[in-house]
Amino acid sequence: MKPVVTIVMATYNRAQYIVESIKSIQAQTFENWECLIIDDGGADNTAEVLGSILKQDKRFAYLKRTDLYTKGLPGSRNYGLDLAEGDYIIFFDDDDIAHPQNLEICVSEFLKSEIDFCRYVRTVFRGTFNYDYDLSKNYTQFKIDKSDVHKILKHELLFNSCAVMWKRECFIGNHYVEHLMYAEEWELYSRIISKGFKGISINKILFYGRKHDASNTGEFTKKDPVRIKSNTDAIVLVLENLKEQQLLSTGIIRYFTQVSLDYKAYNLFNRMMEALKLSTVENIKWKLFYFHLPMRLFFYRLLKNKH
Template sequence: MDLVNKPLVSVIIPTYRRVELLKETLINLIEQEYSSWEAIVVDDGSDSDIICITSQYTNLDERIFFYQRPNFYPKGASGSRNFGLSQAKGKYIQWLDDDDLLSVEKILKQVEVLEKSDSFKKIAISPWAYSYDLDNFKINVINNSESFYSVEEILKYFTENETFIPLHSYLMPKKLINFSGLWNVNLNLNLDAEFMLRVLMCSEEVINVSQGYCIYRSHEMPSLSSNVLKKTNSRVASLQLMNAHLNSVEKEFAPYFKWRLSRVFNSTWRDRKQRNSLERYKWFFKNFDIDFRLSYYYFLKKKIYQLVYPRIKSLKRKSN
């Protein structure tokens, strides 16, 4: 890479009432080996002293910019990200939540790979870790470090491994986002999956960069999400949209939607309010072989599986 003319990376960080975590994320960003970046921090309406705190970092590093989300952008992560994107000057976009962390070489290694191609339809991913404890975490290698060449390939990987790729694992050209569309402001849960499906559908290749990684943190601090019923509705509505996106280009991947809808069903059906909320989507569930009338059978089957599977697993270990 030409170290004199390094492309700018815009790091877009929506934030809401998590000042301490945000400070850690900004320090982590300042420590990146890749220096040609700008951080666009967008506050979603915090009632804390976030302006005072963030001003310390904007004064410390001129690459950090702080904004409060304008009222004409809807409240929430999607509105904040769309506003951040409107301010971005970079060739590449790094999405980063206010509690996310990146290894020091992550952006550098991904930029190096993407700069080898003239196509704006290639994106990069990195390994990632899910962490409760930053002193003890396991890095997940994606797809045996192999790249993906179609949206069907990546959906198959998600389904077979019952996993996902966190948003900040990706580095993508801004031009590709302009091509695939902005964040959907009507969703407040599973919005990452819906947004990334559109990006992946427009991509030629998802390049797996094994050097560098990102950390997806788990904690109990507030997020930009909404109440439980809205979350349930958003989870299903986002999956409906994703299915419609694929159908619009005559693509489909039923196993993925059956897996995701099964998870929604299992986690919400026993709650009466959430069950009532799901009823409006019963035909969508049924399209993927989940019939609400058979709910007792599904939970009985699940209970038997939970009882029997550990014993089968134990017997297999003994036989080996």
């Protein structure tokens, strides 16, 4: 039977966590799904620890990423996207825990109304997971469309990689940028929504992210240069897309200009200006703004601390 939902799970040397993640998928109250586990070339015993589960539950498929896709999380997810058979697609990580009602509640929202995606709340944990779930189905919701893109880009409306179920149509012509090793979902999801796809956000925790230093976010926090460089690349791509979709604003340019102060070593501001292809007058205006911004911020913080 054709699956309704495709779960794409990229994995890389997470044998110590992945079985717990897989069991949370098996515990889903909605059962018509497939889970594509895409191994990005890990060297641990992931295949071995999954052996018995794969034999017993044919809804799982364990695949090695092919050389047609770039090594890394984006390439592995793109491979899964291209193999997906479900009407809806969701990305789970190999070290996290899904709420048992995750798929059921999201699918029910798609059946209720014409939406392209269903966002929900993701929370985090460290160490041993507490399986005391809230199983109620009472929650509020709000709509999201391209008018919210700036909120997403400014992290005022978070779009975590594992906190959204999408209609498969959202990915026609929209895949992960494979050279990005950080902020790849931020770039892709904002790009999808900027093109007019509409959805909802429900106020219920349906996913639990495991926090540890070996995660991509942990490495970014520790200022890993690969992750930092990827973040700057993603910002440039985001601005190029906003310009193409005619969603640029003075506020969003000002926001990323301030962000660029933290990435002087990566020449982010100049790359932004090149990507935006502004008029000569506008270019000069923003260069002057960038030049005076550190002093303005200094006095702003000084006055704020006095009050």
